[in-house]
Amino acid sequence: GKDPNPGGQTEGSKWQKPRLSRKSLMKCCLVKWIIASTTQQGPDSSDSDLELSMVRHQPEGLEQLQAQTQFTRKELQSLYRGFKNECPSGLVDEETFKTIYSQFFPQGDATTYAHFLFNAFDMDRNGSIRFEDFVLGLSVLLRGSVTEKLRWAFNLYDINKDGYITKEEMLAIMTSIYDMMGRYTLPSVRDDSPFEHVEKFFQKMDRNRDGVVTIDEFIETCQKDENIMASMQLFENVI
Amino acid sequence: MAAGVATWLPFARAAAVGWLPLAKKTMPKPPVDNSSRSDEILYVNVSGVRFQTWKNTLDRYPDTLLGSSEKEFFYNEDTQEYFFDRDPEMFRHILNFYRTGKLHYPRHECIQAFDEELAFYGIVPEIIGDCCMEEYRDRKKENQERLAEDTEANEAMDAPLPPHSTSRERLWRAFENPHTSTMALVFYYVTGFFIAVSVIANVVETVPCRPPKGSVKELPCGEKYQLAFFCMDTACVLIFTFEYLMRLFAAPSRCKFMRSVMSVIDVVAIMPYYIGLVMPENEDVSGAFVTLRVFRVFRIFKFSRHSQGLRILGYTLKSCASELGFLLFSLTMAIIIFATVMFYAEKGTKGSTFTSIPASFWYTIVTMTTLGYGDMVPNTIAGKIFGSICSLSGVLVIALPVPVIVSNFSRIYHQNQRADKMRAQQKVRLARIRMAKKGTTNAFLQYKEDRDRDSDSTALCVKNKSAFEHQHHHLLHCLEKTTNHEFTDEMTYSELCMTESVGFRTSRSTSLSSQQGAQNNSTGCCPRRARRRAAMRLANSTVSVSRGSVQELDTLHVKTTSIPPQTRSSLNAQADDLKLNCGEQDFTAAIISIPTPPANTPDESLPPSPAPIPGILRNTRATAYTHDTVKISSL
Numbered sequence: 001g002k003d004p005n006p007g008g009q010t011e012g013s014k015w016q017k018p019r020l021s022r023k024s025l026m027k028c029c030l031v032k033w034i035i036a037s038t039t040q041q042g043p044d045s046s047d048s049d050l051e052l053s054m055v056r057h058q059p060e061g062l063e064q065l066q067a068q069t070q071f072t073r074k075e076l077q078s079l080y081r082g083f084k085n086e087c088p089s090g091l092v093d094e095e096t097f098k099t100i101y102s103q104f105f106p107q108g109d110a111t112t113y114a115h116f117l118f119n120a121f122d123m124d125r126n127g128s129i130r131f132e133d134f135v136l137g138l139s140v141l142l143r144g145s146v147t148e149k150l151r152w153a154f155n156l157y158d159i160n161k162d163g164y165i166t167k168e169e170m171l172a173i174m175t176s177i178y179d180m181m182g183r184y185t186l187p188s189v190r191d192d193s194p195f196e197h198v199e200k201f202f203q204k205m206d207r208n209r210d211g212v213v214t215i216d217e218f219i220e221t222c223q224k225d226e227n228i229m230a231s232m233q234l235f236e237n238v239i
Numbered sequence: 240m241a242a243g244v245a246t247w248l249p250f251a252r253a254a255a256v257g258w259l260p261l262a263k264k265t266m267p268k269p270p271v272d273n274s275s276r277s278d279e280i281l282y283v284n285v286s287g288v289r290f291q292t293w294k295n296t297l298d299r300y301p302d303t304l305l306g307s308s309e310k311e312f313f314y315n316e317d318t319q320e321y322f323f324d325r326d327p328e329m330f331r332h333i334l335n336f337y338r339t340g341k342l343h344y345p346r347h348e349c350i351q352a353f354d355e356e357l358a359f360y361g362i363v364p365e366i367i368g369d370c371c372m373e374e375y376r377d378r379k380k381e382n383q384e385r386l387a388e389d390t391e392a393n394e395a396m397d398a399p400l401p402p403h404s405t406s407r408e409r410l411w412r413a414f415e416n417p418h419t420s421t422m423a424l425v426f427y428y429v430t431g432f433f434i435a436v437s438v439i440a441n442v443v444e445t446v447p448c449r450p451p452k453g454s455v456k457e458l459p460c461g462e463k464y465q466l467a468f469f470c471m472d473t474a475c476v477l478i479f480t481f482e483y484l485m486r487l488f489a490a491p492s493r494c495k496f497m498r499s500v501m502s503v504i505d506v507v508a509i510m511p512y513y514i515g516l517v518m519p520e521n522e523d524v525s526g527a528f529v530t531l532r533v534f535r536v537f538r539i540f541k542f543s544r545h546s547q548g549l550r551i552l553g554y555t556l557k558s559c560a561s562e563l564g565f566l567l568f569s570l571t572m573a574i575i576i577f578a579t580v581m582f583y584a585e586k587g588t589k590g591s592t593f594t595s596i597p598a599s600f601w602y603t604i605v606t607m608t609t610l611g612y613g614d615m616v617p618n619t620i621a622g623k624i625f626g627s628i629c630s631l632s633g634v635l636v637i638a639l640p641v642p643v644i645v646s647n648f649s650r651i652y653h654q655n656q657r658a659d660k661m662r663a664q665q666k667v668r669l670a671r672i673r674m675a676k677k678g679t680t681n682a683f684l685q686y687k688e689d690r691d692r693d694s695d696s697t698a699l700c701v702k703n704k705s706a707f708e709h710q711h712h713h714l715l716h717c718l719e720k721t722t723n724h725e726f727t728d729e730m731t732y733s734e735l736c737m738t739e740s741v742g743f744r745t746s747r748s749t750s751l752s753s754q755q756g757a758q759n760n761s762t763g764c765c766p767r768r769a770r771r772r773a774a775m776r777l778a779n780s781t782v783s784v785s786r787g788s789v790q791e792l793d794t795l796h797v798k799t800t801s802i803p804p805q806t807r808s809s810l811n812a813q814a815d816d817l818k819l820n821c822g823e824q825d826f827t828a829a830i831i832s833i834p835t836p837p838a839n840t841p842d843e844s845l846p847p848s849p850a851p852i853p854g855i856l857r858n859t860r861a862t863a864y865t866h867d868t869v870k871i872s873s874l
Binding site: 074078081083085086103105107134137141142152156173174177180181182183184185186187197200201228230231232234235237238 | 244246247248249250251252253254255256257258259260261262263265266268269278293295338339675676677679680710711714715717718719721722724725726727728729731732735
């Protein structure tokens with residue numbers, strides 16, 4: 001605004017009205033607060049939404065998958081159609097997986113076992129199953145040789161994927177399987193039923209009694225067991 | 240089963256390979272799937288509009304028309320397509336349901352037409368997705384109400400009474416719906432008339448009448464014609480008392496009736512008269528008696544039985560109670576503030592009417608509500624300034640909450656409706672999920688029964704099950720074999736736990752128990768309860784029973800009556816031993832697990848805490864079956 005008289009303000013000088021310029025207005029804290037409260041929020045929140053919807057995955061080509069798995073072209077097409085219909089983004093995360101798997105076992109709690117299963121399928125451990133993981137796993141389970149299937153089962157039981165099945169790992173797996181049975185069973189599942197089962201398993205599988213089961217012990221023992229070998233053919237015509 | 244679950248079933252079955260090395264028993268054979276596995280495109284012609292879809296898509300929902308074999312009835316051999324003579328517009332939505340798993344309700348369609356299409360294609364409307372569910376329900380309710388109004392207008396009569404109703408029920412009905420019988424209508428109008436008479440009499444008896452001869456002072460009519468008014472009052476009270484007693488007699492739940500608002504009003508309306516009869520003509524007490532007569536005005540509330548509007552008003556006030564409370568509270572705050580200010584502003588002046596703060600309350604209220612009687616007026620300048628601020632703010636304080644209350648009322652009313660709707664929807668959804676789960680379980684249990692009944696003939700078991708169901712049951716069966724436990728349903732489980740008693744055998748089962756009792760080391764259900772029961776039985780034992788092969792059980796005393804075998808046989812109408820069989824294993828093992836069965840001491844106290852016993856039952860299992868279900872004496 002206008003400068004006051006160089007002589008300073010005396011009683012006789014006119015009182016200068018301060019000019020209401022934009023600059024001086026912006027200095028007022030009340031004005032600043034009003035402006036701040038009425039502007040839009042920052043664009044951070046909308047960005048994250050955009051990000052999530054962009055996450056999707058396209059599988060490798062049909063020929064590549066045909067080469068990697070034992071499925072025919074038609075089977076792969078049918079599988080992908082079902083998979084894509086359920087998971088349009090092309091990825092299955094763990095929660096969805098648990099929900100889906102739990103629907104098959106209405107009486108019990110299948111989430112723990114689903115967690116182990118998820119880790120068995122999610123081979124690159126990135127937290128979601130892509131179509132390739134899905135199809136590769138299925139290929140082993142349905143069209144693989146007995147050794148491959150046993151290897152897959154071993155991989156499932158070996159929770160930390162260190163090549164050894166310890167009693168704790170087996171107990172965790174067993175507990176989760178018994179959890180799937182639920183409460184209303186005949187006979188009722190006791191607290192130590194999984195533990196007993198684990199003991200029997202280790203008695204059978206652990207040849208050198210070192211407390212862990214290695215892949216070779218496992219495969220060897222299973223190959224000697226007729227029941228197991230016979231049952232391996234059971235699920236071949238699933239797809 | 241939910242939507243795309245069918246897609247994942249092959250995956251779940253494949254993953255069952257993980258159970259194979261662990262299985263305790265051999266796995267069952269998979270169901271034979273004769274249908275061709277390759278997927279094909281189906282052609283569906285709906286009134287000329289051709290739709291094409293994969294067969295798998297339609298197979299996702301096997302309990303609908305398109306997903307089951309029912310669609311074969313509509314197959315046209317000449318054109319190699321399925322022909323439906325229905326609305327193609329609607330069919331688009333139906334088909335999208337199969338494709339996406341979500342059923343949407345098209346807003347421009349008539350709700351009844353949509354319902355009919357859903358019924359035709361065998362789809363339950365509860366599957367409508369959340370996005371369209373509210374709209375669907377609103378439209379449906381609106382439609383129903385409209386139809387109901389029409390039918391109500393057509394029929395004037397209520398539904399006739401159910402036959403063989405007692406006189407009490409009929410009386411209650413007559414009171415609640417006066418339109419049902421002429422007697423009730425007459426009574427209704429008579430009571431209405433007497434309520435009016437009573438209220439008018441109360442009012443009139445205070446009007447000053449001409450003074451009686453020989454006196455100058457004007458008397459209220461009540462004192463002049465005391466006898467007449469007394470007789471009228473007596474008649475009214477007699478009628479009201481009679482009505483109240485009849486209602487009390489007819490009420491289906493007397494306690495509830497006595498607590499209801501209307502009955503309280505009735506009591507309050509007639510009490511003063513009786514108290515007045517009882518009370519002596521005493522000067523001191525008559526003051527209180529006069530106060531009591533004020534309650535006679537409550538008779539006017541009896542009109543609310545006769546007027547729907549009054550009831551709605553009452554409900555409105557009740558529902559807006561919090562808003563009204565807030566209004567009152569803010570008014571009280573303002574009154575206190577202004578009264579204090581006015582008092583201190585007017586304190587000094589001579590002859591001021593603002594003698595105390597409570598006295599100033601009156602001024603504040605009168606000013607804020609813009610009444611302005613003028614009996615208390617500020618004289619000081621400060622008082623006048625604050626008085627004007629008070630009146631201005633009064634307008635604001637009173638005017639503001641009123642629209643808020645109105646809009647609140649409307650919002651709360653609709654919100655309540657929506658909350659009730661959502662709660663109902665939620666209940667329905669949960670019930671649906673529970674039923675679906677139970678359905679699956681029941682289907683599986685039924686499958687097991689069928690399978691065990693005719694184990695060699697597989698043809699009988701097929702019935703109407705889809706391939707999906709076969710495969711799912713096979714999967715559950717594999718799980719059973721892996722863990723060597725069997726699925727059962729809640730009823731059977733609880734029944735077994737309830738009726739489990741050690742000595743509970745029937746003759747046909749002894750042979751089976753001898754085969755399997757010995758080697759099976761799985762435990763029985765509720766072993767803790769078994770222990771407790773056994774212990775209690777030890778305390779009250781009379782009979783000891785030894786059964787065939789299970790000799791260890793001699794030491795435990797057991798009561799047997801005829802009741803348990805009856806319940807058993809009622810369980811399995813087909814005389815199937817399977818469940819019994821499983822029961823056997825439970826009970827033998829349950830007793831075996833008890834460490835020290837003290838032999839013949841009936842006075843044995845309860846055994847020590849179960850800590851040393853191996854295999855302590857998980858708390859989660861035992862909690863549901865606590866002591867209250869134990870009936871020792873009956874067994």
